[in-house]
Amino acid sequence: EVRRVPQSLEEVDNGQILGFGADLAEDHPGFKDQAYKDRRMAIADIARAHRVGDPIPRLEYTSEEVHVWNTVLRELRGLYPDGACAEFQRCFPLFDFKEDVVPQLEDLSQILKRETGWQIRPVAGLLHPRDFLNGLAFQTFHSTQYMRHPSKPMYTPEPDLCHELLGHVPMLADPDFCDMVHSIGVASLCADDSQIWHLTKIYWFTVEFGVVLEGDEKKAFGAGILSSYGEMEHMRTGKAYFVPFDPHAKQPKMSYKDGYQNRYFVLKSFKDGAQKLRDYCSDITPPDIMVEREISGQAFKE
Numbered sequence: 001e002v003r004r005v006p007q008s009l010e011e012v013d014n015g016q017i018l019g020f021g022a023d024l025a026e027d028h029p030g031f032k033d034q035a036y037k038d039r040r041m042a043i044a045d046i047a048r049a050h051r052v053g054d055p056i057p058r059l060e061y062t063s064e065e066v067h068v069w070n071t072v073l074r075e076l077r078g079l080y081p082d083g084a085c086a087e088f089q090r091c092f093p094l095f096d097f098k099e100d101v102v103p104q105l106e107d108l109s110q111i112l113k114r115e116t117g118w119q120i121r122p123v124a125g126l127l128h129p130r131d132f133l134n135g136l137a138f139q140t141f142h143s144t145q146y147m148r149h150p151s152k153p154m155y156t157p158e159p160d161l162c163h164e165l166l167g168h169v170p171m172l173a174d175p176d177f178c179d180m181v182h183s184i185g186v187a188s189l190c191a192d193d194s195q196i197w198h199l200t201k202i203y204w205f206t207v208e209f210g211v212v213l214e215g216d217e218k219k220a221f222g223a224g225i226l227s228s229y230g231e232m233e234h235m236r237t238g239k240a241y242f243v244p245f246d247p248h249a250k251q252p253k254m255s256y257k258d259g260y261q262n263r264y265f266v267l268k269s270f271k272d273g274a275q276k277l278r279d280y281c282s283d284i285t286p287p288d289i290m291v292e293r294e295i296s297g298q299a300f301k302e
């Protein structure tokens, strides 16, 4: 099979959605709610129609959706002073989240562009891991634009606005974090399927569930911790164990379902994480097919 390495963001497919594409699974809180499904689909269609370079369409959120945002923001905001890493705490206020206004992806994307050169591209749902990781090479975060189901404001089985905006977006305003994530993206461009799987796990144990040392304290930077009250509690109360992050090691299984992580990976710093990832990535890209293209100053191979 010949697969073309994307040369630009336009060549990264944002249409291959996994899992909850057309129909929600039975364990999705919106499974029996036809109005919710229609709304979610309508928002997904807007993402599908979006073209790179165009502004992200602004959505008018319903009062029910605003209420969900409000509930989640108020609940999580209180966790950050103690549990979130310093980078998150520095970046969070840049977005000026308001409890009664659901943020617009376009506005957040503008802020990211200004801070780190990253941007947001709307996507219809859980994107295929290869495409998702490829997007990171072009300093692009694929984000959903729909809200989780109102019956369970503190739970979602799939990425939704609250998870993306509170968990992921603030960290993407930090240059060292971006550097680290970018190196995962660059490696993914020419990775084979088994390497994509390894990189997916690396992404999972860092960007989703990673913690970073501050002195002898462990602080959250993973979006799955920062966007979950229960996960944050769990991480901090010592029921789980911590292992130093090593991208070369065989990565454990990822658990997707509710129930918390029993193991967290610890970075010394984002600079150190980025360095380790670059080392790892230089192993997986065969040296004989180096080409002259550059992405954000980093040569990569095809």
Ligand code: H2B
Residues within 6 Å of the ligand: 123, 125, 126, 127, 128, 129, 130, 132, 133, 142, 143, 144, 159, 199, 200, 203, 204
């Ligand atoms: N798709 C979307 N829409 N948001 C994500 O956060 C996301 C994704 N994460 N696809 C990806 C997969 C990640 O969990 C890894 C690479 O599979």
Ligand code: FE
Residues within 6 Å of the ligand: 159, 163, 167, 168, 208, 223, 224
């Ligand atoms: Fe996520």
